[in-house]
Amino acid sequence: MAFAQETPAVRLRALENYEHARIVDQTPEDQRNHLIVAEYDRLFPYSAATLPSMSDDELRSAFSASYLAAFFAMDRRLTSEVEAYLHALEQRGIVSGKDFVKMHDIFVATRMFDRANEIKTKYPDLNMEKAPTIIGRSPVRKPSRLVPTSQDDSLTYQPVNLKGRVLVVIAHPLCHFSVNAIKAISEEPALSSIFKGAVWLAPPGPRLNLPEINKWNEDHPAAPLAFMDQREDWPMFDAWATPTFYFLNNGKVVAKVEGWPPAKGMKDFYQSAARWKAAR
Structure with a gap:
């Protein structure tokens, strides 16, 4: 694929430009979200097996790209990819406080409040909300x-x-x-x-x-x-x-x-x- 020859930073910029274009051209919201996620999947195909062999720059760009996609998708699949890239960055010692804030915010958006509070507890000085407890939540998905x-x-x-x-x-x-x-x-x-x-x-x-x-x-x-x-x-x-x-x-x-x-x-x-x- 042609994009595989491009640097991670170039691919990330391409995704950001694609996101901006979908907002400017007023693509209907649900369609826009699906298009942005599809473009992310094309430019940054996820594979847990490849994480150890990725360069620092690749990991950093993939984390930023997965966060952008998860922000629009707000689903558990993208959230797990953001988390995987975050852990890889943490293992290499190249993670920042802002990265943990982003992870926390995606957990909040996907209503994974326990996971959000784990980060809040571990890094209390970062700018993050304490998420509340959900009482009586049903495992059955319904409005x-x-x-x-x-x-x-x-x-x-x-x-x-x-x-x-x-x-x-x-x-x-x-x-x-x-x-x-x-x-x-x-x-x-x-x-x-x-x-x-x-x-x-x-x-x-x-x-x-x-x-x-x-x-x-x-x-x-x-x-x-x-x-x-x-x-x-x-x-x-x-x-x-x-x-x-x-x-x-x-x-x-x-x-x-x-x-x-x-x-x-x-x-x-x-x-x-x-x-x-x-x-x-």
Whole structure:
């Protein structure tokens, strides 16, 4: 393969350029994530057997590339590859504190909180959150949420019932578009009625920002935010940008609205809501 003749740094730069291009050309989010992972697999095919023979530069570039892919994929397969490269770097004594932070953040994004806390405990001076304990988590994959409790060190696992009509909102308190949305919803009765009983979810990411989530819930008790457990539990969703509004009927997407103000305008939002309410 032609790429095998290129230096690791060149291949890493090619992956970073590919990622940037997929963002600039506004490739749909789910498709973009799959394309970036596929390009990573092409440029940096993983094999545990080759790790000992890789040069330091190869290991460093492969670690950075696997982190980039895992950031978009947020799945266990890529997470295990990031971890394997990290261990190889550590064995050679060429690992940095930033590398451990990246590993910690990927563990948080994939909800592997125990593993994240192992790193936090081992390196307490690094800038890493302490991840909470998940109470009552089911081994069966299904749409679910992790609900903050009165104590900051735990989240309660709850399946989400998608029977009938359900409005799911992907939002985050550090997203000003999400903040603008909840402000408008709170002030406009027509919107408030649509959002009554909606499920509000913060998408998986490298940081939990639990204090900000708790503050949101104090300020907006009618729209409490919980954490999405894992993206793979919501296969009907194809976008995770905040805010995104999914109008579901028995677990199937009837309509999707992105952004606030909605990308296609308020008329489209109300039309989407009307289609949802008419769904049988």
